[in-house]
Amino acid sequence: MRSTAVRALVELATSADCRDRADAGRALASFAEMPEARAALARVVxxxxxTFVTLVTAEALLRRSDAKGLSLVAAALAETDDQQHAQIQESVSRVFLLYASERDAALALCASLPDGALLAALLSEIEPILYPA
Structure with a gap:
């Protein structure tokens, strides 16, 4: 069933309509551990x-808070233009602004990623609102 869903979402990710691509990116993030989803995610991010497609896809990948999601965003940062970079930076802020513990966990994961330096730099710029007591 998961493979069938991923195939449908991969096809949706090729739509001419940016709303379809955004929906596909957001949904495919749930399947980021599947190789067939990763290629499509690498494109739509x-x-x-x-840039709305970039924003929502990056945000969904970051909300996974795991190496699969973070690695796709980290790799994307190496090939973004200025507008795409700004959207990814916004998604990083949206996801990691609230809790210092979540930002710190993401920073730790970035250290283990081959392309993690650019994402780690964005995470380091964030001053979270809530810190552990």
């Missing part, structure tokens, strides 16, 4: 036509 740096969508060349609409």
């Amino acid at each position: 740096v969508d060349p036509e609409d």
Whole structure:
């Protein structure tokens, strides 16, 4: 069943409509551990036509708070233009602004990722609102 869902979402990710690509990116993030989803996610997280697709896909991948999601965002940062970079930076802020513990866990994961330095730099710029007592 999961493979069937991923195949449908991969097809949706090729739509001419940016809303379809955004929905596909957001949904495919749930399947980021599956190789067939990762290729499509790598494309939509740096969508060349609409930065909204980049924003929602990156946010969904970051909300996974795991190496699979963070690695796709980290790799994308190496190939973004200025507008895509700004959208990924916004998604990093949205996901990690609240809890210092979540930001710190993501920073620790970035240290183990081959392309983690750029994402770690974005995470380091964040001053979270809540710190552990």
